[in-house]
Amino acid sequence: MEFCGGHSGHTHAILRYGIRQLVPKTVEMRSGPGCPVCVTATADLDKAIALAHLPDVIITTFGDMIRVPGSYSSLQKAKAEGADVRIVYSTIDAVEIAQVNPEKSVIFIGIGFETTAPTIAASILKAQQDKTENFYILSLNKLTPPVMKALLDSGEIKLNGIVCPGHVSVIIGSHPYEFIPRDYGVACVISGFEPLDILLCIDKLVEQIEQIEKGDPRVEIAYPRGVKPEGNRKALQLMEDVFEIGEANWRGVGVVPQSGLEIRGKYERFDADKAFSVSLKPPREPEGCRCGDIIRGAAMPIECKLFRKVCTPESPVGPCMVSSEGACAAYYQYETVEEL
């Protein structure tokens, strides 16, 4: 299973370069819960949309989020209805929007994994330093190793090896994955995103899997130009300072303990969850959509009845088709000749 989704992620590169056709049929690649937009739970999306409708609030978010349907609406629809929703490219831009709009409350929808968490932490520190009183984070950030554990614990799919995410591992290093080969006997290789990186990674995984009876599964780094075993200490310290670990709600997986990042008490004035309260109707999922199964790797996009028929990038039903980083969008975009 490759953890990291589309847009220069592993699933994307595997499909873009035709790697599925290059490897033997005995190697089956499954896409995992690695698209930051897709794994955001519907209930959390509903909360973001409700916040957008509050008076004098500006919602700032990464691009793909605005298109994802919640239970009853989307940020895009909220925007069309008059809510102030702005796409930013970095969290620091959101702080700057707060600084030039002191009469408004600016909320950043903090999604992503260990890659975006340090920049979100840095934005809180910047807001603190600049005494920006009207900046808030809705912290939906998630951690990768705990959700891998949850998937392995469920036993739903029999994984032989994991292509560990390259960018996430630049931050966290290789140590946090060590429980996987040790406790579950599953091979782990951290891969870069170039086609040859991925081929090398698959080769190393197959080599480990073949020798698994000898009892030596381990975490290997096949992306040494980016990843050090200890990770990026500075980024980790930044995260540690601002966040504490709590549970998180993952689409398709449910609530996973120790897999989310909550804003620490000393920075709680930046916590949108504490500063605003919204009432929410119970969440509901789009009918027939198998995004949850696809996120867990339990189904392939082509196994969903809606895929390519009802659900397309132009009229997406679920988040995996909405986000360019989603598995369905990648499988849709990179159709093979055999699938014609």
Add this chain to the structure above:
Amino acid sequence: MDDRILLAHGSGGKLSHELVVKKLLPFLANPALNKLDDSAIFEASGRLAFTTDGYVVNPIFFPGGDIGKLAVCGTVNDLSMNGAKPLYLSLSAIIEEGFLINELEQIMQSIKKAAEEAGVSIIAGDTKVVNRGQADKLFITTSGVGVIPTGVDISGANARAGDKVLLSGTIGDHGIAVMSQREGLRFSMTLESDCAPLNKLVSKMLEVSSRIHCLRDPTRGGLATTLNELAQQSKVGMVVNEARIPVKEDVKAACELLGLDPLYVANEGKLVAIADPVDADKILTQMKKNCYGIDAAIIGEVTDEHCGKVVMKTKLGPSRIVDMISGELLPRIC
């Protein structure tokens, strides 16, 4: 004259007249326009091509060009893509109140330069000023008329199985150059937009071959979208070879960083030509002689298989379908 555009500049009164006569006309002067009649009168004969396009780029100044150059080159290129020789353009500007007059002059200067290079005259024009916030700085619309030389029959519907697919140079330069200047994304690079008038390149190509079947400039949506449009319009399939598509190292690096695919990034000075295989090498040699075709390459061919679809042989060997762009290009999150 004040240094910013005021609503009064669009009122039709004295300030409007002053803006036109002092700030716009000097850059565009030609007999048809100088009369300032309600319409321009010109002579033309034969088959004419006519096109129009709106330009709303952000930011309006970018490495290698600005909205003015883009507005001239875009319309010149649209005419050229049907084999027409561009003759006359009209230019209509919607200006946001408060726009700096010296920026308007800079843009007019680049309009003048681009029109001179392309050999076209701007013979009709209009300006409107809207309240602050009702437009983003400056919107330009240009329309153009060109004459199609006898015997030239170029259309997106003319590709045939066996034809070769030619590309005039590197892809993605314009989109990445513009994106590098956007709010919040600023990264420094030496890359410039490829924005250029392609009419002279096209007329050189037509000199050596009468068997050019399709021409198209891969602007918004990039090369992938253009190839798909041509395959669908001509009801043929296409096979392109990824390794033969030229991409600058800077563009590759920026695309990797942003999570974009150069196949979908905009170009403003490139063309795709589909031509009879007999003439393909001759056309390629001629393209390479022009300053806007130095990196030209034959990137693939037309086939009667997988009708309406574009198949790309990837660098690693396997093939996959290359679809049209869907939605907006957004940088990745992680």
